[in-house]
Amino acid sequence: MGRQCSSSVKQKLRKGLWSPEEDEKLFDHISKFGVGCWSSVPKLAGLQRCGKSCRLRWINYLRPDLKRGMFSQEEEDLILNLHEALGNRWAQIASQLPGRTDNEIKNFWNSSLKKKLQKQGIDPNTHKPIVAAEIQVKMEKDYSELQKSSKQAAYDPIFMSEFQETIDFNTPSSYRPYDPGCGFNSMPNLTNFDHQTDYSDSSGAYLMKESSSNSSNPRMEAKTDMMSSFSLESLFEFQFDGADERSYALASLSQELSEAFQ
């Protein structure tokens, strides 16, 4: 319960839709005295409402500078652009649209624009094609698991000792053949991603794992996967044409690694 309206316990306050009489009282009061302390408005205007309710009614309905009617195409485009940049910061978005309120824009978004985007196959939260957005979520999840796994490995002294013996950090070529980047040129554009097709074979982790598949030593396999995680981290330094391709590769790689430590 909002603090301001909790006074309704002491004094019976009206709720729900505003009557024309109430609107008139509030409008007259603000016209005469201007917008001041909202908590004192109900008493001074002779209304059985809380100040918060009066403020909302003025801002969203009674204000004389409000624009009425449908949103124009220009306004719609502006909302889309601003939402992409700002997210659900309705007040900030409204500040860029004279005569429109945050509540109005929020309602317009939830009832119309959001569905419009979904129909076009665009995720309204990310403004990206839905498949790509799903993959990005998966990538973020898998990568955090990967980081966890890598940390666990780092606490295993035997593992780390063997790992350091294996890798010559001065010659990156020792693991370059497994560089995940090598599979990317053949990766599909994920904005047109086909759910039915398994592209995991294109990942560096797969190529790497396959090369070490003769090993029956689980520790060696884990080591191999650890190496791929190094390549994976270096991936973040790369600039690829398509971030979505990187996302998919990361998701695939991190899954391989996390499985190795299970």
Next chain:
DNA sequence: AACTGTACCAACCGCAGTCGT
């Protein structure tokens, strides 16, 4: 005509931030 589902929108609620004491 009666019922059901959906869209729209006004208003409410709770939280967080700010300010004064």
Next chain:
DNA sequence: AACGACTGCGGTTGGTACAGT
């Protein structure tokens, strides 16, 4: 620093209108 009063914001709810069956 702690507290209460107030304001502003974003999420949610509930009522109404309308379309479809």
